[in-house]
Amino acid sequence: MKKTIHHLLFYVFLLITVGACKNDDDFSQPSLPTLTITNINPTKARVGEEITITGTGFDTLYRSRNKVLFSGSNVGTAIIKKEGTTQNQLTLNVPARTITGSVTITVGNQTVMSDQVFTLDTSLPPPVIASVFPGEGFVNDEITITGSNFVDGLDEPTVFFNDLSVIPVSADSGEIIVQIPELTVFGEVELRVERSGFSSENISFIVNKTPVAVRSTYWTSQNNQTISRGLIEETGVVIDILYDSTDGVSNPKGIAIDSENDFIYWVNGFSADVVRASLDGSGNMETIYTIGSFSLSDMAIDTDTQTMYIIDSGTDPNTFQSFISVYKGNLNDTGSGLETIATIPNAFFASGYGGIKIDSENGKFYIGASIYDLNTFQIIGYAYEGNLDGSGTLQEIYGGPGSGLIGPTNISVEPESGKIYIADVNSSVWPAVTTIYEGNLDGSGSLTPFVMPGGDLEATSDLEIDTENNFLFWINSTDNGSIKRATLDGTTVEDLFNIPAGTYFDIEIR
Numbered sequence: 345m346k347k348t349i350h351h352l353l354f355y356v357f358l359l360i361t362v363g364a365c366k367n368d369d370d371f372s373q374p375s376l377p378t379l380t381i382t383n384i385n386p387t388k389a390r391v392g393e394e395i396t397i398t399g400t401g402f403d404t405l406y407r408s409r410n411k412v413l414f415s416g417s418n419v420g421t422a423i424i425k426k427e428g429t430t431q432n433q434l435t436l437n438v439p440a441r442t443i444t445g446s447v448t449i450t451v452g453n454q455t456v457m458s459d460q461v462f463t464l465d466t467s468l469p470p471p472v473i474a475s476v477f478p479g480e481g482f483v484n485d486e487i488t489i490t491g492s493n494f495v496d497g498l499d500e501p502t503v504f505f506n507d508l509s510v511i512p513v514s515a516d517s518g519e520i521i522v523q524i525p526e527l528t529v530f531g532e533v534e535l536r537v538e539r540s541g542f543s544s545e546n547i548s549f550i551v552n553k554t555p556v557a558v559r560s561t562y563w564t565s566q567n568n569q570t571i572s573r574g575l576i577e578e579t580g581v582v583i584d585i586l587y588d589s590t591d592g593v594s595n596p597k598g599i600a601i602d603s604e605n606d607f608i609y610w611v612n613g614f615s616a617d618v619v620r621a622s623l624d625g626s627g628n629m630e631t632i633y634t635i636g637s638f639s640l641s642d643m644a645i646d647t648d649t650q651t652m653y654i655i656d657s658g659t660d661p662n663t664f665q666s667f668i669s670v671y672k673g674n675l676n677d678t679g680s681g682l683e684t685i686a687t688i689p690n691a692f693f694a695s696g697y698g699g700i701k702i703d704s705e706n707g708k709f710y711i712g713a714s715i716y717d718l719n720t721f722q723i724i725g726y727a728y729e730g731n732l733d734g735s736g737t738l739q740e741i742y743g744g745p746g747s748g749l750i751g752p753t754n755i756s757v758e759p760e761s762g763k764i765y766i767a768d769v770n771s772s773v774w775p776a777v778t779t780i781y782e783g784n785l786d787g788s789g790s791l792t793p794f795v796m797p798g799g800d801l802e803a804t805s806d807l808e809i810d811t812e813n814n815f816l817f818w819i820n821s822t823d824n825g826s827i828k829r830a831t832l833d834g835t836t837v838e839d840l841f842n843i844p845a846g847t848y849f850d851i852e853i854r
Contacts, residue, residue, distance in 0.1 A: 379454035415445025468496040470542035480550035484580025489520040499540040560852040564596035567845035586625035598642035641698040685734030695769035697805040699754030712752025725749030741787040756807035
């Protein structure tokens, strides 16, 4: 009997509890107004774009109870946004897999279908520019625009520089190559891409004024395995590839021009030899010296005496000490071999690049090198002067602790003014810091920065000087490298050629 009473009391308690819960549920779900759809805006949109549905009876307490279907199918179920949602308005993004048709909304036990038809816009969105490389250039330079939605199969894209339209050299959905047109203004312009009536946002681009009195410039590119020539004419920049790997170019390094005899010389790093070919890019490559060292770097030529000077670095197999050597060869008698005219023990190229320059009138050559100081455990840079005939010993012009030199890569000299210019790359920090220093050729005084670290310098590996027009040239050897020049008074820096991974260069002096 007692058990029966206990069971009855339990069931009564259970019924009361369930009833209370039911009443709570009824309280948490107040009745909503009649569900209606009065407008869809816009009625045409792409997947991911925002639309607004207005009407009545929408649930603001629990947004998930507003079930929106496109064309009455679950393939297009939308997620309602918190922002912009009221009892009279729903804000949502068009979901993936949406199809064209009426919009159906269900809230609780009410369902309504729109009178309006929502149309899925399947056309390509407007073009989007992600980047432009390089970010500046001269008339006729080619630039690469990367992004998306450039080609839709219906209409070809057009590139605008301000309001001047240009047809691209080539274009696909993610990349456009276009040539900079002749403009009436220089400096910053607005660049955009238009396609099928759609336009990208404007981005800033700089069109440089074409420099004057730029000598023909030749350079090596290890990444592309090419020998190239750059010209800057009134109509703009012209770059020609003279020789490539199909002609026998292999990891090219130092380069020198003999314009009197119309020859171009360069070092083939992979085959460890020195070759020459016609200056205009015609004819075949000729090997004139096979040296057997895979660490050959820069070279220089005395065109009057037809003598070649080349710099090498390596490790002594007996002492395991590093060294830098300078070789000399007769271009009219290559069978006589090479003569070593200078060696710097315990020296190396800290940044991987080494250079040599000559002053044939005064019988001098100049090189830079780094030495590891065992006392301070630091890398210290030096600039040396030597005699072209190999006599005497090398003289330190600049260098040592406190000189500012760490990894000198190349040198250029101007004997008439008594100046020396040294490119130095400090690779002991990241990112590496590049500086071009100016000093006196006799070593007096201290080095002073000629071009400060920054956007104009990046892994500078070679210098050349145009004394007639008073310019110092240099090459930045990065993947997005360039050849630049500055007036010798240091007041103006000009971009000349945008080149990928150029290493060494020479300018034509006739």
